[in-house]
Amino acid sequence: MFNRQSIPQGSATDLNTAARIRDAAIDVFGEHGFQVGVRAIAAAAGVSPGLVNHHFGSKDGLRATCDERVLEIIRTEKAKAIAEPGPGGMLTALAEIEVYAPVVGYMLRSFQAGGQLAEDLLEHMISDAVIYTQTAVDAGRAKPSRDPEARARYIVLCHVGAMNLYLQMRMHREKKIDYRKAIRELSDLTTFPALELYTQGLLTDSTLLDAIQEEK
Known part of the structure; x- marks a missing residue:
């Protein structure tokens, strides 16, 4: 589980309990999906179902808070990787990638469930990506974009789509998916070709890009 000060307001005890x-909930939703009841979440947290509702109002309120936490984790870790000079930040993140298993499981279940909360999660991920890619540009670590x-x-659609496709295939093969193992294997499969593509590019000139831009 992830340890941090909680988002809801209240006493220190309330904050720790809510966190x-x-x-x-992130763990349980990722493992079982959003059809799981409040009682299962309460049992996993070691509290009563009434306390879950006290802090979050409803399961939807809890899910919205989980979304905020997942976005915060992604945003923070991306910022750390960009801020560290050289390849160190990226290499550290790759070495520790298994710790993100609960977040990956949660995102997969969210996109499987669909609906407004899933759409909001995706749009927030994209908005955050605009910010941290611009941070990389400002730091001289990424090239500027025409758009x-x-x-x-x-980038977000490619990465989220690849993650969902890979994990969905794993779920069909395995009765219970091991997210830690799965995201390590996915990372091993995709990191080198993705970095090669982002670093060296693919096309030999900008003719097609220029033509598409002129048609806009």
Whole structure:
């Protein structure tokens, strides 16, 4: 589980309890999907179902808070990787990638469930990507884009789409998916070709890009 000060307001005890419930919910939702009841989340957090409702109002309220936490984790870790000089930040993140298993499981279940909350999660991920890719540009670690928002959207859609496709296939093969193992294997499969593509590019000139831009 992820340890941090909780989002809801209240006493220190309330904050710690709310954070424990939120983190347990991320784990449980990722493992079982959003059809799981409040009682299962309460049991995982070691609290009563009434306390879950006290802090979050409803399961939808809890899910919205989980979304905020997942976005915060992604945003923070991306910022750390960009801020560290050289390849160190990226290499550290790759070495520790298994710790993101609860977040990956949660995102997969969210996109499987669909609906407004899933759409909001995706749009927030894209908005955050616009910010941290611009941070990389400002730091001289990424090239400027002709359309920063479109580039960020494409990157997120590619990565989220690849993750969902790979994990969905694993779920069909395995009765119970091991997210830690799965995301390590996915990372091993995709990191080198993705970095090669982002670093060296694919096309030998900008003719097609220029032509598409002129038609806009």
